[in-house]
Amino acid sequence: MGTTKTIHFTDEQNELATLAKAIGHPARIAIIQHLIKVNSCICGDIVNELPLAQPTVSQHLKELKNAGLIKGSFEGNAICYCLDENGFNKIKNFFQYVDKHLENQKNQCC
């Protein structure tokens, strides 16, 4: 196998999983952190920042983009990337939901 049984889960569960999975790699965390640090958008700089070859970085950027976590726009012959609030808002809601529960259940666990 190796194949996730997405059919048996709800769209919401699959979407949240896809978002979390996209974030679940140190290189992609580093990309997100860098995009926050430099405030405005960047592109080939990300390749210089990361300890990975250009095709690998390109692949990671693609995954983040597919998940709706970053967006890129052409700027001359380069591409400017920045965070996409669409994806982040979706997970943010999930974590707020979890957090609300954790507050209520403090020290009441089994």
Added chain:
Amino acid sequence: MGTTKTIHFTDEQNELATLAKAIGHPARIAIIQHLIKVNSCICGDIVNELPLAQPTVSQHLKELKNAGLIKGSFEGNAICYCLDENGFNKIKNFFQYVDKHLENQKNQCC
């Protein structure tokens, strides 16, 4: 390969990635949601809730536990699982950090 180059990233980046990766599967999202729904702890019920075989569920529980997202305590011959705030607080902080940035940069992206 298939091997993530964890050595080249910071401990924080690797830890956040591990947490997000653990959440990044619909079955594990479903487990988290169920633990929230039933409020107090449960165990074999999770197996009944999920459309997966017992060994598969056991594996998913193990991953969540290793990541510090759930904790289990023995209750007779059964095991009672519930959410572990340790793991969740760590990612929560990350998303708050991201969110703060997104608020500032609204519509100022490239």
Added chain:
DNA sequence: ATTTATTATCGTAATATTGCAATATAAACA
């Protein structure tokens, strides 16, 4: 038009993940 710079894609090797049947382990109880 050619070169240069920037990013994406293809192909491929190595490793990781997912899922399950079979089996093991451990605790309660008869």
Added chain:
DNA sequence: TGTTTATATTGCAATATTACGATAATAAAT
């Protein structure tokens, strides 16, 4: 002790992910 119940582990097949060299594609600059 033997049996039931609950969970974990092992072993394995199928698929996914990660990473990179080589190469393509695109657009600016000369």
